[in-house]
Amino acid sequence: MSRTYATRYGLIAGVISILFVTLYTTLEYMGQRIPTTFIQFLASAGLEYWLVLTLPLTLTPLAYGAGRQRDRVTAYAHDRNTLNDILRSLMVTPDLDQTLPQVLHHIAATLGVDEAAVLVHQHEQWIMRAATRGAPDTTADIARRSAWPPAALTPIVLNLDQAPAPTGTPSDYHGAVLQAVYAEAQPLGWLVLLSRSGQPQRHYDPVWLTAVTDQIGAALARARQVALIRRRARDLEALAQINRTLLAGIDLDTLLDAIVNSAQVRFGLPYVTVMWIDEAAGEFYPRAQAGPLLASAIPHFRQKLNAGLAAEVLRTGQPYLARDTRREPAYLPAVKAEILSLLLAPMKVAGQLIGVMTFESLGADEFSDEDVLALTTLADQAAIAAENARLLASAQRERQRVVAILHSTHDVVLLVDMAGVVQLLNPAAERLVGRPAADIIGHPIEQLPHLESVAAVTEEHSFEATLDNELTYLVTVNTAQDEAGTVFGRVVIMRDITYLKQLDLFRSQMMQLASHDLRAPLGVALGYLDVLLEDMQPPMTLFHEKALRGIEAALNRMQTLVTELLDLDRIESGVDQISESIDVAALVAEVVLDYAEPARMKRQPLEFLPGADIPIINGDSIRLKQALGNLVNNAVKYTPEGGQITVRLSRVEQRVLIEVQDTGYGIPASAQPKLFQRFFRAKAPGTENITGTGLGLSLAKAVIEQHGGKITVESETGRGTTFRVWLPAAMINVR
Ligand code: ADP
Numbered sequence: 001m002s003r004t005y006a007t008r009y010g011l012i013a014g015v016i017s018i019l020f021v022t023l024y025t026t027l028e029y030m031g032q033r034i035p036t037t038f039i040q041f042l043a044s045a046g047l048e049y050w051l052v053l054t055l056p057l058t059l060t061p062l063a064y065g066a067g068r069q070r071d072r073v074t075a076y077a078h079d080r081n082t083l084n085d086i087l088r089s090l091m092v093t094p095d096l097d098q099t100l101p102q103v104l105h106h107i108a109a110t111l112g113v114d115e116a117a118v119l120v121h122q123h124e125q126w127i128m129r130a131a132t133r134g135a136p137d138t139t140a141d142i143a144r145r146s147a148w149p150p151a152a153l154t155p156i157v158l159n160l161d162q163a164p165a166p167t168g169t170p171s172d173y174h175g176a177v178l179q180a181v182y183a184e185a186q187p188l189g190w191l192v193l194l195s196r197s198g199q200p201q202r203h204y205d206p207v208w209l210t211a212v213t214d215q216i217g218a219a220l221a222r223a224r225q226v227a228l229i230r231r232r233a234r235d236l237e238a239l240a241q242i243n244r245t246l247l248a249g250i251d252l253d254t255l256l257d258a259i260v261n262s263a264q265v266r267f268g269l270p271y272v273t274v275m276w277i278d279e280a281a282g283e284f285y286p287r288a289q290a291g292p293l294l295a296s297a298i299p300h301f302r303q304k305l306n307a308g309l310a311a312e313v314l315r316t317g318q319p320y321l322a323r324d325t326r327r328e329p330a331y332l333p334a335v336k337a338e339i340l341s342l343l344l345a346p347m348k349v350a351g352q353l354i355g356v357m358t359f360e361s362l363g364a365d366e367f368s369d370e371d372v373l374a375l376t377t378l379a380d381q382a383a384i385a386a387e388n389a390r391l392l393a394s395a396q397r398e399r400q401r402v403v404a405i406l407h408s409t410h411d412v413v414l415l416v417d418m419a420g421v422v423q424l425l426n427p428a429a430e431r432l433v434g435r436p437a438a439d440i441i442g443h444p445i446e447q448l449p450h451l452e453s454v455a456a457v458t459e460e461h462s463f464e465a466t467l468d469n470e471l472t473y474l475v476t477v478n479t480a481q482d483e484a485g486t487v488f489g490r491v492v493i494m495r496d497i498t499y500l501k502q503l504d505l506f507r508s509q510m511m512q513l514a515s516h517d518l519r520a521p522l523g524v525a526l527g528y529l530d531v532l533l534e535d536m537q538p539p540m541t542l543f544h545e546k547a548l549r550g551i552e553a554a555l556n557r558m559q560t561l562v563t564e565l566l567d568l569d570r571i572e573s574g575v576d577q578i579s580e581s582i583d584v585a586a587l588v589a590e591v592v593l594d595y596a597e598p599a600r601m602k603r604q605p606l607e608f609l610p611g612a613d614i615p616i617i618n619g620d621s622i623r624l625k626q627a628l629g630n631l632v633n634n635a636v637k638y639t640p641e642g643g644q645i646t647v648r649l650s651r652v653e654q655r656v657l658i659e660v661q662d663t664g665y666g667i668p669a670s671a672q673p674k675l676f677q678r679f680f681r682a683k684a685p686g687t688e689n690i691t692g693t694g695l696g697l698s699l700a701k702a703v704i705e706q707h708g709g710k711i712t713v714e715s716e717t718g719r720g721t722t723f724r725v726w727l728p729a730a731m732i733n734v735r
Contacts, residue, residue: 473494
């Protein structure tokens with residue numbers, strides 16, 4: 001029994017009064033009297049014996065009552081101190097797991113109950129948040145006996161012997177008091193007080209109890225807040241960590257590995273998996289896994305797309321939270337260890353599911369709403385990252401292909417942006433510029449050696465350029481466009497054609513040489529032939545004459561060939577070209593006149609339609625006459641007897657159009673593209689016996705192009721041919 005003031009006072013009063021009575025009766029017996037006025041007064045009233053004898057009986061309860069009063073005051077002060085202690089410890093230490101059991105111990109001691117526990121209501125379940133050491137695990141069952149949320153603020157007193165005991169209710173305890181714990185006006189759970197005796201041993205003050213539970217509620221709310229902030233910080237750190245991984249631009253599998261590892265460590269989960277979709281097999285399979293449970297992962301685990309909890313995610317596109325796998329019949333374990341709760345979060349790209357991130361935990365209901373939010377966000381990011389990695393990989397493959405092509409070509413290739421700055425180039429370009437790519441990219445093209453002349457060309461164009469390094473290139477400039485058709489620069493491709501140029505030069509030198517060396521002996525041969533033809537007296541035999549005429553025709557053909565070859569060469573090399581004002585109408589009339597006789601011989605009407613308002617042109621009249629003469633000559637040549645030849649002149653804006661039309665054999669469509677090549681001769685029915693060099697049209701084309709003009713052909717076999725020549729009008733100075 002505890003030593004309270006009440007017992008102490010009662011005992012002392014009892015002992016003193018008994019001593020007094022003993023002393024009194026002893027003195028009385030000895031015939032002596034106690035000379036006190038008080039006794040004398042009592043004696044005079046006749047109450048002396050009665051009072052003295054009852055003194056212990058009256059004095060002891062009085063003293064006991066006073067002691068009790070003092071006990072109350074002390075207890076109150078003690079309670080106040082306990083409360084203060086509780087408040088202080090709840091306020092200062094944020095770690096409730098340590099403080100709360102101590103606080104409960106204080107409360108139990110103060111109230112004289114055996115155990116105390118705090119139960120919180122979460123996700124429809126009662127969870128024991130903290131308890132005194134001896135509190136039974138089954139305390140939660142008591143919470144289930146009362147209606148939730150609580151109807152009143154006052155404590156509920158339960159007689160555990162009377163209430164129907166649910167299974168597992170602690171039978172050692174007979175009484176319980178439940179006081180609701182609130183935080184921010186929301187009920188959180190119960191403070192449960194358990195007593196073996198049926199009732200708390202000490203009277204407790206409901207106001208005191210409310211004050212204590214309010215403090216516990218506030219502390220729980222604070223702890224939640226702190227945990228939430230910590231978790232947010234942790235989530236953010238995890239996401240940031242994962243983002244850093246994503247930015248590193250690595251391949252998909254390394255990336256997924258990094259994500260699951262990071263998530264596993266940051267969120268402290270025993271098992272994290274990325275279940276990938278294998279479209280071809282119609283199955284999910286773990287593409288990346290992490291966590292201590294990895295060792296117990298089922299080898300070669302695969303599941304059908306319509307099986308397991310992942311199928312649910314595939315069906316709905318939403319995350320799936322399994323709070324307790326024992327109540328999830330569809331759950332297919334991927335590890336041998338027992339998983340009680342798991343979260344499956346979708347990984348979606350453009351609304352399409354590519355995989356499911358699975359976060360597993362050993363305990364039941366271990367994912368809070370905040371966890372679900374953070375982990376689904378993580379899965380979203382992982383999906384984006386996976387897609388980026390895929391795009392990056394395909395872009396890299398594409399790039400490698402382009403690079404391989406660029407590296408293998410000997411052509412110089414440069415990509416220049418709209419501002420003329422080099423963005424990309426190949427090794428051939430590096431060799432031309434004489435610097436490594438790193439020193440070229442980012443520089444304006446016109447500042448690079450040998451490329452000044454090329455830099456000026458900004459439109460699509462193909463031309464020959466001899467650079468200051470003495471090399472000749474065929475330069476092609478194309479605009480560079482993206483998929484949307486937006487021009488973002490130009491591609492310059494340069495093919496080294498120096499050797500072709502050299503070949504050409506060599507060929508023309510050979511030609512000059514050969515034709516010069518042929519011309520002289522040909523002239524001699526023709527001279528002697530003339531002499532022979534005139535001097536053969538007496539008259540030649542028919543055979544001799546035929547033979548001599550044959551030699552003459554052959555020598556003439558050779559001479560034409562040599563002349564035409566030399567002419568062509570001169571024209572193409574541009575030497576001795578003169579420029580004068582030419583009256584085209586007069587010039588064409590002369591050409592037509594030149595061929596009037598041959599046409600007449602073949603009974604071909606040769607018509608000339610001179611047109612009106614024909615402008616003057618600039619050029620070389622002899623060459624032009626030669627070129628146009630070739631066209632009229634061909635018309636006469638490749639048109640059978642009786643056909644019609646028409647030469648038409650007209651003005652088309654600032655150009656002169658000369659048309660030479662015949663109704664002859666025509667040119668097959670397949671031969672038309674090659675018509676202007678040297679030595680090319682088309683084969684059309686009827687033209688088999690017509691002789692020629694195949695040089696006339698190439699000569700005509702060369703002359704016309706040198707005059708800035710253009711020549712085209714339109715023909716149909718058996719119907720006839722039209723050659724059209726456009727020549728630009730001379731610029732006339734207007735006064
Ligand atoms: P050629 O000396 O053979 O006439 P050209 O260069 O003048 O050489 O002509 C090339 C070829 O074009 C000829 O061989 C002939 O097949 C064809 N050709 C040119 N003009 C005509 C035409 N007016 N009608 C039909 N074929 C023509």
